[in-house]
Amino acid sequence: MQKRNLSIFIPNSFLSETTDLKFKTSKVGILGRLLAVYRANQVVIYNDMSHGDENNFKDGDFIAEVLSFMDTPQYLRKQAFPIKSELKHVGILPPLRAPHHPNNVEPELGDYRQGFTVKRNRKGTFVDIGMDKLAFCREQLTVKKVFSFKITKLAKEVIVTPDEPDDIYWGYKTLSTHKSLKNSLKLVKPDLVVLTTRYADTIDSIFNELEYKVKESDNIAILFGGPYSSIEENVESSNWDLVKVNTIPNQGTETVRTEEAVSATLSIFNLMMD
Template structure:
């Protein structure tokens, strides 16, 4: 090979090597620039992620504070199909027992065929919806309060045939509970209000309340039943919130089907609503 050819080959190799080094430097610079850009973009993304986690934690905490409730709606016409007062009473008892077993918070009885404002059929008889409301409320009330809260009525004739619900708030006389249902009594209001809670003695609460009102009394652990130990009336939801105990169901009358959802006492909207027809299909 001639010397001129050798020199040309050496120059070509040198040029190729220079180009390769320049390309490598350009790639390194590009990688550094992209890395810096990614780092800058990652900072706000991380902040957003932390914010989402914080918001999610707050929502979860609020969900824990809001105890879920379950309401069921029953048509009053189910009673109209019963062939006698005794069978109608037994049917209402089965509904009350099912509501207690499944820890239902509210039973809404809607009148599918209301005939008057007060639920009478026109001949002095109660409509099926009003009858069902009366029996459900009677059975949910502890036995020691029923005589004070429910006057004699012909539609209560066969309630003695129904088995007791044995709900947690149906506390017996010899049992002690941190909360008890009671009814306010007449008497001196200078120190408070006397309440019959189904024990050997009436208890004194600090609030001044009108007689004949059903209340939930916080009994605590002090078993002193004298008036020296003053109790306190609390909301009916307190036993459930503090002890996690089921404390019975509420009964609400709705004059029509739309009133089931419109007049709900619960502030939060319903998360899930199921309607069933006679054939058991969900809608």
Template sequence: METPVTKKKTKKMKREEMEQQRTDESVDVDEAAATSVEKKTKKKKRRRGEEENGEEAEGGGVQTVSIAVAGSIIDNAQSSELATRLAGQIARAATIFRIDEVIVFDDQAKATTSNISIWDADEKNKSGALFMARILNYLDIPQYLRRTLVPRHNDLRHVGLLPPLDAPHHARKHEWVPYREGVTLDRTSVAGGGTFVDVGLHKAVCIQQTFEPGLRVTVAMGSKRSLEDDCIRQAVDRSEPNKKMGLYWGYNVRYSSNISCVFKECPYQGGYDYSIGTSEHGDKISSGDLEIPKFRHLLIAFGGLAGLEENIEQDGDLMGKNVTQLFSRYLNTCPKQGSRTIRTEEAIFISLQYFQDPIQRATI
């Protein structure tokens, strides 16, 4: 026979068991919901990963736009100062329209390869293409790195007259930005690992990786604004600011000894999968009607003083070919021009604006 005390304990235990049961059921429901969400998330991640892997297999998954410009337009300039200003206009156009690569091809050279450094070339070589490549390269480098990374050269004597590109990777000294360009120093951290990098601030920062001095690197600065030595940062691929945050991070400069080398020495795996030549002799299509297929690497070419047709005729590797065989499309981007001639630096601005909408429609 149960005592009153035992009955009270029994009722209390039953209430506790019922409450525990409700709690367990609630937990089960929550866990089931969490598991469902987790499965969906994993499925999405797996699907996204498959898409990314597919993109990588096909060539990186990042679209690039390159422009090729004939170096002979520099030879037509009446002075070194005007030639410098002309190259500066092309650099500004490349930056404004987020161009990834600028190829300067030498339509006056006889060489068949481009195995030449634009800075190591003999200064007596008065090639307009090399001159332009040097100015373009100098302007893309952040101002605080130029003294370290750019050698003294006679072709640079008028660069102080040029307006800055003011691109995101040209960070100012007082700015704290997610990424900064830097140059590695001949210093390692006290702990014996990592490398110090000059990123244009009042103090060098330390990165985890170990590099030899004098290399240009992109540094992820993170959210912590401390410049203390124990705040270790990371060197990342130069494409990361664009991939993760959509920041335009400058252009690469490439010298080509002729127009055929523009294609043969393409740095992208698989080459340019779509190319466009521009000329007043090209097809007249409005930008609204122009359809560019989805692409990985797009090339837009601008000819020299006599146009792309003559550049192709002068190239021994392209004998027997015409301009329509070399490019996917051959277009006139300014069909109702008032002047008999459009200068190349003008054509670049006109054409890159003309291609803006078609390129956006062709986004992967």
């Protein structure tokens, strides 16, 4: 059961080593799979102030859009993401195969589905939940947006209500802030912040202490640096507990890529959060 909120912070310099759009898309695809595999609830793209590239803001928005595309069920993508040149390589992205991505299974009464709000009238909102007819929600919702719903009536008229399950993983939300790391953290309001860096205590030396902090925390943020340097910004605050940790002791390569650090780190936290 999902009791804790896990937010992953990725710098907008994540893609700065390449200008190839197909490779960028593929790199984000790896990240999206890791987020889902390890049940991240949110990914935040922050402004890497240590790498002042004018393309960073654009790349940050691109990362967020591709990750949002991956998290959206296949039956909603054409409506939620109009054709645009930046997304021309999304066909190479790996599927998430998460619980909110049903495989052409007809919904049943009580099922949860993500739906795209198509239009509304005075009585409520018409929603596409992947059936051959639109469902109806008796609430006024913003149109052309993706929401989660529970099917409360399944007959000639399909009725849904805004809701999502709390006992299974239901995907991640994506946010590109254009803000510094510390200011981005303020938006999430974590109680525990874990900064990953090779210049900190190794995970084996503080495992028990960190595991205790994780189990006592409701809102956890894990921070990752970019391809050119570790996190240099001071993120200390009286609003959260900060722990710095090296999750890849004795690394065999000169550098560790961000997606490699994400994989190594989240596999450890997956054990701690059970």
